[in-house]
Amino acid sequence: MREPPPPTPVDIHSDAFLARMMRDQLKLSIACALCFVVALVALPMLNYFQPAFMAQRIFGFTLTWLILGVLFFPFVWIISYVFIKRSIALENAEAQAAQDGQTK
Amino acid sequence: MNTLLLATEATKGIDPWIAICSLATVAITVGMGFWTAGKSKSAGDFFVAGRSVSVGWNASAISGEYLSAASFMGVAGMVMATGYDALWYPVCYACGYLFLLLFIAGPLRRFGAYTIPDFAEGRYDSPMFRKIAVCFVLFIGFFYTMPQMKGAGTTLAYIFPGLPYWAGVVVVGAVITLNVSLGGMKGITLVQAFQYWLKVFAITVPIFVLASLVGHYQQHLAANKTSQETVATAPAGIERKTLPAKAPKDEAWIAPFGKLTTKAIDASIVAAKTPEAKAELEANKKPYSLLYTYSLIIALVCGTAGLPHILVRFYTNPDGVAAKRTTMWVMILIGIFYVFPPVYGVIGRSLTPELYDAVGAKGTDKVVLELPTLLAGRDHPLLGSILSGITCAGAFAAFMSTFSGLLVSMSSALAHDIYGRMLKPGASPEQRLKAFKWSALIVGLVAVGLGSQVEALEINFMVGQAFAIAAASYFPLLFMSVWWRGMTMRGAATGMLVGGLSALASITLTSISDVAVAKAKKIADAAELSAYWADHPLAKTIADYWVAHPLARILCEQPAIWAVPLSIILMIVVSKATEATVPADVRMKMLVLHAPEALGLKQEYIKEHEGLGGH
Numbered sequence: 001m002r003e004p005p006p007p008t009p010v011d012i013h014s015d016a017f018l019a020r021m022m023r024d025q026l027k028l029s030i031a032c033a034l035c036f037v038v039a040l041v042a043l044p045m046l047n048y049f050q051p052a053f054m055a056q057r058i059f060g061f062t063l064t065w066l067i068l069g070v071l072f073f074p075f076v077w078i079i080s081y082v083f084i085k086r087s088i089a090l091e092n093a094e095a096q097a098a099q100d101g102q103t104k
Numbered sequence: 105m106n107t108l109l110l111a112t113e114a115t116k117g118i119d120p121w122i123a124i125c126s127l128a129t130v131a132i133t134v135g136m137g138f139w140t141a142g143k144s145k146s147a148g149d150f151f152v153a154g155r156s157v158s159v160g161w162n163a164s165a166i167s168g169e170y171l172s173a174a175s176f177m178g179v180a181g182m183v184m185a186t187g188y189d190a191l192w193y194p195v196c197y198a199c200g201y202l203f204l205l206l207f208i209a210g211p212l213r214r215f216g217a218y219t220i221p222d223f224a225e226g227r228y229d230s231p232m233f234r235k236i237a238v239c240f241v242l243f244i245g246f247f248y249t250m251p252q253m254k255g256a257g258t259t260l261a262y263i264f265p266g267l268p269y270w271a272g273v274v275v276v277g278a279v280i281t282l283n284v285s286l287g288g289m290k291g292i293t294l295v296q297a298f299q300y301w302l303k304v305f306a307i308t309v310p311i312f313v314l315a316s317l318v319g320h321y322q323q324h325l326a327a328n329k330t331s332q333e334t335v336a337t338a339p340a341g342i343e344r345k346t347l348p349a350k351a352p353k354d355e356a357w358i359a360p361f362g363k364l365t366t367k368a369i370d371a372s373i374v375a376a377k378t379p380e381a382k383a384e385l386e387a388n389k390k391p392y393s394l395l396y397t398y399s400l401i402i403a404l405v406c407g408t409a410g411l412p413h414i415l416v417r418f419y420t421n422p423d424g425v426a427a428k429r430t431t432m433w434v435m436i437l438i439g440i441f442y443v444f445p446p447v448y449g450v451i452g453r454s455l456t457p458e459l460y461d462a463v464g465a466k467g468t469d470k471v472v473l474e475l476p477t478l479l480a481g482r483d484h485p486l487l488g489s490i491l492s493g494i495t496c497a498g499a500f501a502a503f504m505s506t507f508s509g510l511l512v513s514m515s516s517a518l519a520h521d522i523y524g525r526m527l528k529p530g531a532s533p534e535q536r537l538k539a540f541k542w543s544a545l546i547v548g549l550v551a552v553g554l555g556s557q558v559e560a561l562e563i564n565f566m567v568g569q570a571f572a573i574a575a576a577s578y579f580p581l582l583f584m585s586v587w588w589r590g591m592t593m594r595g596a597a598t599g600m601l602v603g604g605l606s607a608l609a610s611i612t613l614t615s616i617s618d619v620a621v622a623k624a625k626k627i628a629d630a631a632e633l634s635a636y637w638a639d640h641p642l643a644k645t646i647a648d649y650w651v652a653h654p655l656a657r658i659l660c661e662q663p664a665i666w667a668v669p670l671s672i673i674l675m676i677v678v679s680k681a682t683e684a685t686v687p688a689d690v691r692m693k694m695l696v697l698h699a700p701e702a703l704g705l706k707q708e709y710i711k712e713h714e715g716l717g718g719h
Contacts, residue, residue, distance in 0.1 A: 015691065018691060018694055018695055018698070018699075021698055021699065022587070022694065022698050025698060026587060029206040029207055032202075032206050033202070033203070033206050033207075036199070036202050040199075040401055040405070041398075044360070044394055044397045044398065044401075047359075047360035047361070048360075048361075048390065048394050051331075051359065051360075052332055054360075055330040055331065055332050055358075055359060056332075057326065057330075059322050060321075060322030060323055060325055060326035060339070061322050061325055061326075062325075062330060062358060062359075064188070064360060065188060065191070065325065065358070068188070068191045068192070068195055069191050069195075069443070069446055070443060072195050072199065073195075073198060073199075073439035073440075073442070073443060074439075076198070076199045076202055076435060076439065077432075077435060077436055077439060079202060080201075080202060080205055080431070080432045080435055081432065083205065083206060084205075084428055084429060084432050087210070087428065088425055088428070091424075091425070091700035091702075092700070092702075094699070094700055095700040095702035095703055098699075098703050099702070099703075
């Protein structure tokens with residue numbers, strides 16, 4: 001289905017261009033969101049089914065307190081950093097493809 | 105004359121450091137307001153700060169605006185009062201930005217509208233929808249303003265013990281209204297950025313000093329025993345005062361599914377008549393509290409992505425890439441902040457357990473302000489005073505900056521959307537600027553009026569309401585409008601209104617009975633109590649219903665788990681039914697939302713409309 005990018009002229013007003021652009025961007029967003037949602041769903045589940053494991057002490061914290069109170073923040077920063085890098089790269093590639101298409 | 109008397113009365117028994125730090129915060133805020141007043145000239149400066157705020161400034165300003173009184177004082181108090189479950193609040197407040205970043209921030213900025221109602225109208229070509237969206241901006245805004253006002257009133261009354269509650273509301277309302285009408289969005293950006301750094305300083309420095317003297321975060325946490333441990337073994341050198349009877353037990357406090365999430369079913373267990381009924385309810389306790397936890401998570405994460413005063417800030421970014429970068433930095437800045445309030449809660453549990461005996465503003469909510477004063481009793485009187493002065497300054501910055509953000513977004517809604525677009529579409533820039541200043545004044549007055557009425561309600565509870573309503577209205581609207589071409593105006597409006605209003609209705613039901621129950625608890629005499637309930641039949645019926653149906657109570661108190669899907673499903677169903685009314689140029693609109701700026705499509709879109717003679 002996917003057209004090979006630069007060589008073919010890209011018409012930015014075509015439905016195909018819009019659909020591909022939105023699909024690529026949404027795919028990236030959903031992949032990043034999934035990482036986050038899995039963690040959000042999993043932590044209460046672990047607390048529910050493995051309370052003893054989650055209550056073990058690590059440096060005085062309980063495991064679940066350490067995860068939620070401290071480690072969750074850097075985890076989300078990493079997701080957002082990866083997303084920003086990839087999404088800016090994606091936009092640049094799209095802009096390049098479209099401009100190449102227009103000048104030809 | 106009267107105020108002067110009040111002031112002299114109030115200055116008795118006040119720590120000079122606390123007074124100096126608080127006054128300095130107010131003075132700097134006003135000073136910056138006057139300083140920026142000369143720099144904000146055009147309507148663009150007032151509404152969106154000239155759309156040229158750099159990533160660093162904007163990220164600091166958004167963070168400053170976001171960290172409200174609920175974050176600064178409420179989170180610490182809640183962790184102290186209810187333990188582990190309260191940690192979801194800071195985590196989701198910070199991480200909700202991820203949804204904003206992944207799905208909304210970039211496209212929304214590219215669309216190039218001034219406000220959310222602009223977006224609503226532009227996306228669906230419907231002036232009607234603008235009106236609906238304006239009402240919602242004002243509605244959620246006022247809901248979120250009330251807790252900020254309450255924070256201002258109680259903090260000022262705490263610092264100056266003689267002052268009445270309304271005095272703080274009036275002072276903060278007046279200062280911020282002045283600032284906003286002087287400098288608009290541009291002025292407020294600078295003030296909020298400054299206030300972010302002040303808040304981080306005010307939350308970190310005292311706790312580091314304190315922890316080095318009385319023991320660290322994990323040591324105080326280790327002093328609370330889990331259900332796996334048989335005795336509480338406080339690490340060497342960690343002092344722990346005896347907990348009063350009202351405080352939750354260690355095992356329940358440190359573990360998930362504690363007091364916060366089991367309140368409803370606990371009430372039912374107490375009221376259960378037969379042992380079988382009791383046992384059945386006990387068996388349901390944990391599943392119900394899991395449900396409560398998930399619903400809370402959805403409300404906070406989606407609510408963050410739908411707060412209008414946060415969204416309006418994205419329009420101040422120069423482009424979509426800057427909007428994304430800004431969001432990432434906001435997550436880092438507020439994440440750093442949110443690690444600390446729980447530390448106050450944990451150390452407060454060990455050292456100031458007497459706070460458990462009081463309620464609300466006089467109880468655990470006060471722990472951030474109260475904890476540094478402990479040092480005064482430990483041979484560091486000066487250090488204790490300076491540190492509590494710093495935390496008070498932080499608290500002031502907290503409700504001032506959030507209120508100023510709300511005031512800007514609501515004034516924009518009034519001046520730009522109602523005056524500029526509906527009442528007088530041909531208004532000149534000077535007239536619109538004047539309208540902005542008048543709107544700020546009107547909104548400020550209404551906010552002060554509302555704020556002075558809510559002394560009895562809890563800060564975090566009111567904030568939670570605003571989040572749940574935003575989660576079920578604005579978040580589905582923005583998410584679906586940005587990513588689904590088939591949305592129609594009717595679908596969007598139906599989903600937003602039904603979702604938002606049903607969340608509001610169910611929360612109101614719980615608060616009617618909660619306020620009545622709280623009042624009833626204070627009545628000791630049995631005859632008086634039954635007379636009280638006879639006077640409030642509606643509250644009595646609802647309260648009894650909650651006791652009989654704890655699951656219904658949980659779903660009404662935390663409606664996000666059903667209200668958000670309901671809103672999205674309605675949007676899809678109604679849009680499908682009204683497919684014929686999908687805007688004709690939807691492809692162009694989608695291109696503007698999603699294509700990189702490098703293609704210059706934004707320009708084209710505006711020209712096309714000018715050519716048609718619209719707008």
